[in-house]
Amino acid sequence: MSLKLPKLPSIRDLTRIYNLQAQQKFSQNFIMDKNITDKIVKLAGLELENALCVEVGPGPGLLTRSILDRGAKNVVAVEKDTRFTPALEQLQDVSAGRFRSIIGDMLTLDHATIIDEGLRLQSNANGEIKAFDNVHLIGNLPFSVATRLLIQWLHLLATKQGIFSSPQVSMTLMFQREVGDRIVALPSESPRGRLSVVAQSICDSFKVYNVPSSSFVPRPKVDATMVQLRPLENPPLTSSLGTLEHLVRFVFMKRRKMLLRIFKDWDVDKVALLEECEIDPTLRPQDVSTQAFCALAQLIEQRGIKIP
Numbered sequence: 001m002s003l004k005l006p007k008l009p010s011i012r013d014l015t016r017i018y019n020l021q022a023q024q025k026f027s028q029n030f031i032m033d034k035n036i037t038d039k040i041v042k043l044a045g046l047e048l049e050n051a052l053c054v055e056v057g058p059g060p061g062l063l064t065r066s067i068l069d070r071g072a073k074n075v076v077a078v079e080k081d082t083r084f085t086p087a088l089e090q091l092q093d094v095s096a097g098r099f100r101s102i103i104g105d106m107l108t109l110d111h112a113t114i115i116d117e118g119l120r121l122q123s124n125a126n127g128e129i130k131a132f133d134n135v136h137l138i139g140n141l142p143f144s145v146a147t148r149l150l151i152q153w154l155h156l157l158a159t160k161q162g163i164f165s166s167p168q169v170s171m172t173l174m175f176q177r178e179v180g181d182r183i184v185a186l187p188s189e190s191p192r193g194r195l196s197v198v199a200q201s202i203c204d205s206f207k208v209y210n211v212p213s214s215s216f217v218p219r220p221k222v223d224a225t226m227v228q229l230r231p232l233e234n235p236p237l238t239s240s241l242g243t244l245e246h247l248v249r250f251v252f253m254k255r256r257k258m259l260l261r262i263f264k265d266w267d268v269d270k271v272a273l274l275e276e277c278e279i280d281p282t283l284r285p286q287d288v289s290t291q292a293f294c295a296l297a298q299l300i301e302q303r304g305i306k307i308p
Contacts, residue, residue: 003071006094011062014087028081028142029216030059036215037066040226043208044138044172048072052118052132054163056106056139056149056173060087063140068095073123074132075099076114078106097122106149111162135166140174143220147179147195151245157231158202158241171229172208180207180225185286192286193255194248200290201237201244203229236294244297246307251285258282266308273299 009017012032031037040063046053048071058064058077061084067075068091075098079088088101100117102109119129141149153171157164175183178191184205185192199205208226213219237244254262260281263271274281277295279288300307 003073003096003098004069005065005091008065008091008094011060014060014090028059029140029218029220031062031140031211031215032217033215034062034066036211037063038069040172040209040211041066041070041138043226044136044170044228046070046072046136046138046170046172047134047168049134050129050132051134051136052076052115052163052166053136053138054078054114054118056137057141058088058101059084059140061091063138064088064091064099067138068098073098074118074121076117076121077101078104078109078114080105097125107145107152111156114163132166134168135163135170137163137169137171138173140224143176143179143224146173146175149173150175150183150195151198154198154202155241158237169231171203172226173229174211174224174226176220177210177223177225180227183227183229187289188287190286194245194252197248197290197293198241198245199229201241201294202235203231205229236291237297238294239297239301243301243307244294247297247300248285248293250307255285258284259288270305273305 011030015030051074053067053072053075055064055067055075055077058079064075064077077088079101082103085103092099092101098121100121102113102117118132137153150173153164156162157169181191182193182195183199184207185196206228208228211224211226213221213223251259251262258281259274259279260271263274271281273296277292277299279292279296
């Protein structure tokens with residue numbers, strides 16, 4: 001059986017038929033060129049054997065089409081905007097049982113619902129699959145909530161909860177380009193900040209594909225980039241992710257100051273923590289490695305120290 005979808009109305013036609021204008025309250029920007037979404041899915045390198053692809057914010061479904069045309073057998077999309085229901089139901093009807101959509105908010109949706117929908121797809125009609133070996137989270141995220149979603153997912157990944165409890169997990173996500181730059185920034189690179197350290201404490205993070213603003217309708221003011229995050233086999237994080245996140249939020253609020261000044265302003269006795277972790281106190285936050293921040297967070301957590 002061919003896993004290619006039959007010929008469908010173009011996304012541009014669908015948006016006209018169903019009057020699907022992008023709404024600012026949902027921070028929506030649509031990609032209309034399937035060549036772009038095909039390239040994104042190809043570069044993502046998705047492992048499709050016994051895999052569940054979870055798409056967040058499919059909108060009218062162009063990226064969904066590319067995922068299905070790539071050969072994915074188990075695709076579940078989560079969409080908050082009910083206006084897209086007819087377009088997604090049409091795609092579901094021609095997917096040969098490979099696709100289901102859920103109307104809900106990914107920030108609050110119980111992940112058990114996603115997994116249950118995945119297990120009900122046609123590829124598991126005999127019920128042999130009890131859990132997925134691979135989970136791929138993919139999406140053109142609304143820029144206004146993209147960082148909140150990523151932070152939530154990193155916390156779930158760190159504790160192996162929800163869809164992140166699968167043996168193999170990857171995230172391939174669209175962000176504003178400057179946010180993507182922060183996620184992948186290495187020590188001493190100017191975009192480096194809280195998000196860089198938190199993401200890199202448990203994931204290998206790298207850019208997959210830059211998407212110019214001209215590719216979207218309506219055209220946003222900034223370019224976008226697709227970032228992939230894959231869990232590290234031996235992550236440097238040894239404390240809770242919450243402690244690390246609190247620590248880096250605190251120090252990056254004063255990113256232009258040296259660590260010595262930041263810690264003296266906090267409590268002069270806390271400077272000794274830097275020495276114990278062999279961190280140069282003359283460094284600024286953006287120059288500190290992820291491993292060093294993780295060691296410092298572990299020490300702070302072990303001693304029950306309250307971060308301002």
